[in-house]
Amino acid sequence: MKKNKQGCDRQTCLVCRLCLKEWLPAVQAQKKHFDCKKGDVLFREGDPVTGIYFLYRGKVKVHKHWDEGKELIVRFAREGDIVGHRGIGADMVYPVTATALEPATVCYFELDFFNASLKVNHELLYELMLFYAWELQESEKRMRNLAHMPVKGRLANALITLKEKFGYDKDGFIAFPLSRQDLASYIGATYETTFRMLTAMIEENLVAVSGRYITLTNEEKLHRLREGPF
Amino acid sequence: MKKNKQGCDRQTCLVCRLCLKEWLPAVQAQKKHFDCKKGDVLFREGDPVTGIYFLYRGKVKVHKHWDEGKELIVRFAREGDIVGHRGIGADMVYPVTATALEPATVCYFELDFFNASLKVNHELLYELMLFYAWELQESEKRMRNLAHMPVKGRLANALITLKEKFGYDKDGFIAFPLSRQDLASYIGATYETTFRMLTAMIEENLVAVSGRYITLTNEEKLHRLREGPF
């Protein structure tokens, strides 16, 4: 990660957006920008928590690991998203790893400063609380899916979610290229099964694929796949 | 659910514990107590969110459902625990159901009042945020386990967690009687597999069982089961 002198637009992240006028100079003084390239790790599961990140440019995957070689992608973060908040209040070690999926720029705050910001800025704290509440809901929904939904349903669900979060690009594909392996890790299945399911979905004309780009060709049926097996 | 005239001890729940002196009369005026018996439902998945509950006495399971008949228990709540917070900020419908596992008494706040409390009480808001952060971590850990850990490991993990949360009773069993079905729903497996795994664990002298009560007889090995298959 390289330090980046150029500042952010003071609009993208929560801290800047909700910042009190009086607190702005402090934010300006404290924040650090970093550039990172594809594959760079912002922080690793088990590392002591030092601060919190806001993604200013690029995409990042947040993932947990188990038993050498098995990973579960917990979340994909995009511009404006907060990353590293999972370390707050915790055992003071990051419970997840954050890895850049493409060149990215992050805005970083030391934990102490961020906490101080929360102390003085009620609105910021409230927004953060709401954000956690939302993430908790998402997480528990995925938990239930993992427990009861078959892989195909989880895949359909994931694709719909990705489409909703990232939208389509000019060519009509989900604006978020993903390796098959990352897709598999995201839905909590092996590479092979995910691949097979995707192939099946292509044959059924539910999705179309071009390299790492995917598009939904029959959302109706995909939605039904999430509802339950029939 | 029956209304309960008798007040709480003003010590158990977060709102009472962190309440500002000036705000206390309002709390006293607003809070409602309910008694419920085993099997009573506090609120159901999909119901519009009306308020938030604090458990004053008894135990409650918080569960999600999928496709008729399949449930996943998201959490067991005990005295002092908050229940219904998953509704905050959300689509305004509860994403989970809460069911009493034994006779219980709850303290209830209307959502508007609770939100107002958060507005005026920074400390309360901060604690709530930390609580969410913690729950999120737990949830994501369980998510990973569901994705990658075999049933036996999840069972071992669940038993250790339950023991840590509820402790042992005077007879040396986990102070939290659980039906096999609830145990199964908690680890995200079917009743039958859970039963078989439990039987296996009894044979291996890892646990001992008396009806719905369970005790850990070899924590060492149980801990190792969570680490990974070998």
Place this chain on the structure above:
DNA sequence: TTAGGTGTATGATTTATGTCATAAAAATAA
């Protein structure tokens, strides 16, 4: 007392998904 529900207990069978093996293709490095 019987009857009927609910939870417990197990065997037999099926199936979804993971594991293993291998190879082509594509990307990246030398």
Place this chain on the structure above:
DNA sequence: TTATTTTTATGACATAAATCATACACCTAA
């Protein structure tokens, strides 16, 4: 360019866990 690593692609096989079927034990309601 060639070499080498990473990603994609598939088939064959193994197996964990779900499903189905059935029976018994234990309450508690009639």
